[in-house]
Amino acid sequence: MDLKTLTIIVVGLSFALYIGIAIWARAGTTKEFYVAGGGVHPIVNGMATGADWMSAASFISMAGLIAFLGYGGSVYLMGWTGGYVLLAVLLAPYLRKFGKFTVPEFIGDRYYSQTARIVAVICLIFISFTYVAGQMRGVGIVFSRFLEVEITTGLIIGMGLVFFYAVLGGMKGITYTQVAQYCVLIFAYTIPAVFISLQISGNVVPQLGLGGQMGDMYFLDKLNKTVTDLGFSAYTTGSKSMIDVFCITLALMAGTAGLPHVIVRFFTVPKVHDARLSAGWALVFIAILYTTAPAVGAMARYNLHATVNSSVASGGDMFAPEASIQGESRPDWMKRWEKTGLIMWEDKNGDGRIQYYNEKSKNADFLAKAEAAGWKGNELGSKKADKFVGTVDNDIMVLANPEIAGLPDWVIALIAAGGIAAALSTAAGLLLVISSAISHDLMKGVFAKNISEKTELMAGRVAAAFAVAIAGYLGYNPPGFVAQVVAFAFGLACASLFPTIVLGIFSKTMNRAGAIYGMLTGLIFTLTYIVYFKRDVLLGMEKVPDSQWLFGISPEGIGVIGMLLNFIVAFIVMKMTAPCPDHIQHLVEGIRYPRGSGTAQSH
């Protein structure tokens, strides 16, 4: 059976599973639609949260990012897991005790203000839509690359599927499909990792394999030697400044804890006690992938170098002419992925061989040797806008990984199913928070308070359907910034929702005006900073040099400053305006202890 047929069968089976679950878990009430009835077991919720959380970016791009950044990739590893500690101790149990359906609802009630609720809805929609566009794009890309269909066809199939279970099943349908999707994606991620770890260091456990031995030396030492010999910076040290690493990590952590689609997952468990435990379980399931990713990245990076230069494995002279692979005899996977532009070979010195090295190395000694060997620039990269770019695309490290390592076809098919599962599960979670913000917060909460539960449920479904359509359009016709959405979504969540919710729980006196001005300050400052420094990609204007960064903090990490400003402005405004009323102070008192939690209530 050829690879394409096999991929169609594996992906098709996974789809049949999701559809089956969606039909079994239809939502009949608004409570089932918004919080899956509120009776989800903490381990089940943890698994669903894992799938909800791990997006196309985690599955497809992260290992590749780590592969090329080395130590610098740690910001994603720590940032996207450490947020769960913040969730468990600062947010989840208290919001669960509060016992409502949505994040804006908490902000509106806590700050006794419809304005605050609407500002929260705006933050939520902004965060969720930028994020969901990336997911739909991910679905389209996986489809087009593995099944060789148009991106549009892939998008439409993906939209249809999400539409089916998100619109029909609401949170209930999403929860149980996410459990299935978690199983598919974790299986797809770890199987190739185990094989590769076995090949490289003979260890079944990738987490141990990365620290294990390869021949007579440690694999990481071997990798460090390989990449520095080729002019790159050592793998286990980084090139980012410490303050930037610090801020990006913190922004990703607080951003994670402030993402509405993650927070609402904790509204579905029966008790406050379960919300705390569930955060732990979620991180267990996430950690399985996140501790495997560094191994996948490092080993894929090694395999790539070893494929192109035979002296990497043999320990011979890297500059010997016959060490570099002949272009004609490059492996099949390279030829196959060249079609997608993720990888590209350009024979700059016309010797018919591929030289892959860092032509911008700061090591003059190395550059002299390369020149002496007749190397005229790095020849392996990717294709962007029909031009050769000197960096191999991150995504190929996961997508082509099984092929690079020579694994069987069914493993490759599994990667396709896993990538789609990761993208769909996250997209569905995001679409649900968008639709509940519209039907529950805007309609039921502000503009049409008297609608019946049945009408509200219908409104939720219609909103979900519209959100799917918009997300599909954004995925098909992405504004230039899709690659930058991560910086947006996390920075904004970190600077707007996270501080406001934390203040709402831990300060009894924080008042309406403080919260609104704080949220707006965080949102506007962060948004402006990101747009200013990304204006080359976003608006097509001339790039602002990175040397102008505030305190040397990149747009990815600026959410931290936005968060500080949010706190500062909130406290200053609070001192100058009317104090928080007594009944709100009692409400805050009430969410601080677990007894009497009941299940999530609409009123």
Add this chain to the structure above:
Amino acid sequence: MSSPQSFDPKAYWSATLKLLATTMIIWFIVSFGAGILFRDTLDGMMHIGGYPLGFWFAQQGSIFIFVGLIFWYAKRMDKIDREHDVHED
């Protein structure tokens, strides 16, 4: 809120905040401390297998400790809840 007579909200909240502070300190030390601020020192100090120690904290250790930390926190919170008689059924 059907809190019993013996319930002392202040004592409960200060016990909660104390545990929260401990948890956050550990959270900070294993990630920002060991994985970022003192990574160089730790890298030079020792290796775990092939992992330089600071690098290990940044890419593996911090994540494992986060997981353990949340379960430990949840267990300690349960104890505080019971001691102050605010636990759920």
